[in-house]
Amino acid sequence: MAFEYLDHISDVCIRASGETMGEVFCEAARAMFNLMVDIGQVAPREAVKVRVSARTPNLLLVEWLGQLLSDKDLTGLIFCRFSATIEQKGEQITLVGSARGEAFDPSLHEAKTEVKGVTYAGLRVWEEDGQFIAQCVLDV
Numbered sequence: 001m002a003f004e005y006l007d008h009i010s011d012v013c014i015r016a017s018g019e020t021m022g023e024v025f026c027e028a029a030r031a032m033f034n035l036m037v038d039i040g041q042v043a044p045r046e047a048v049k050v051r052v053s054a055r056t057p058n059l060l061l062v063e064w065l066g067q068l069l070s071d072k073d074l075t076g077l078i079f080c081r082f083s084a085t086i087e088q089k090g091e092q093i094t095l096v097g098s099a100r101g102e103a104f105d106p107s108l109h110e111a112k113t114e115v116k117g118v119t120y121a122g123l124r125v126w127e128e129d130g131q132f133i134a135q136c137v138l139d140v
Contacts, residue, residue: 041109080100
């Protein structure tokens with residue numbers, strides 16, 4: 001896995017890495033959903049399309065993760081597989097992607113930590129040594 005959990009006083013800080021910005025956003029999503037359930041036990045049966053825009057990569061990360069949380073609540077799906085393509089046109093950065101998963105079933109999926117939201121605390125997306133890295137704090 002290309003994500004990790006960092007120490008934080010009361011919430012959970014995630015840090016993800018990837019070779020492209022799209023890949024790092026997918027890894028951040030995997031980290032967030034793996035907090036809620038073991039994503040290794042989730043089958044990618046159904047897909048939800050996602051399109052979000054923002055003015056900076058940092059804000060785009062919040063929009064992406066926030067939209068995925070909203071989609072989870074609206075559909076009842078828990079996601080395990082993600083795709084994301086990111087393009088910049090003018091001052092807007094747009095992510096077009098998808099999330100795949102299945103309906104939460106307590107007989108198949110053990111609930112772990114409920115993620116209530118994505119915060120701006122520790123929010124940062126950057127490139128270092130040829131890798132993209134994304135970090136943010138999740139409200140749990």
